[in-house]
Amino acid sequence: VYVSMSSNEAMGITILELLACGARVVASDLPAHREVNERVDGALMIVPQGARPEKLATVIEAAAEASPAQDLRIPTWDEVTDATRTVYDEVTGSA
Numbered sequence: 874v875y876v877s878m879s880s881n882e883a884m885g886i887t888i889l890e891l892l893a894c895g896a897r898v899v900a901s902d903l904p905a906h907r908e909v910n911e912r913v914d915g916a917l918m919i920v921p922q923g924a925r926p927e928k929l930a931t932v933i934e935a936a937a938e939a940s941p942a943q944d945l946r947i948p949t950w951d952e953v954t955d956a957t958r959t960v961y962d963e964v965t966g967s968a
Contacts, residue, residue: 874899874936877906878929880922885909892916893947897936899929916942 875891875898882905888898892913899918900906910917918932918939948956961967 874933876929876933877901878920879903879906882906888917889913889947892942892945895941897939897941899932899936912948913942913945916945 875888875896877888877898878901880901880903882901882903885900885905885908888900888906888909891898892909897918898916899920900910902919902921906917906919910919918936920929920932
C-alpha cells in the first residue's frame with residue numbers, strides 16, 4: 874500500500890506508476906489525485922484533507938486488505954501528449 878497525503882500536488886505521476894505496478898494507493902483529496910482516480914476507474918482510496926488519524930488508519934487497513942486493482946487502463950504518454958496539445962491548441966486558438 875502506498876500512501877500519499879500531500880497537501881499540494883501538480884501531477885499524479887508517482888501514483889500512476891504505482892497503480893501500473895499493481896500497488897493499492899491511498900491519497901489525499903486533491904485535484905491531481907481526483908483526476909487520476911477518475912482516469913483509472915476509482916482505483917485510489919481518497920482521504921479528505923485534514924482527516925483525523927483514525928480515519929486515515931481505517932482507510933490504510935482497508936487498502937491493505939483489498940485486492941490490487943486489476944486491468945487498470947493507465948493513459949499512455951502518447952495519449953497524455955495528445956491531450957496536452959489539444960488543451961494548448963484550444964487556449965492559443967491554434968488548430
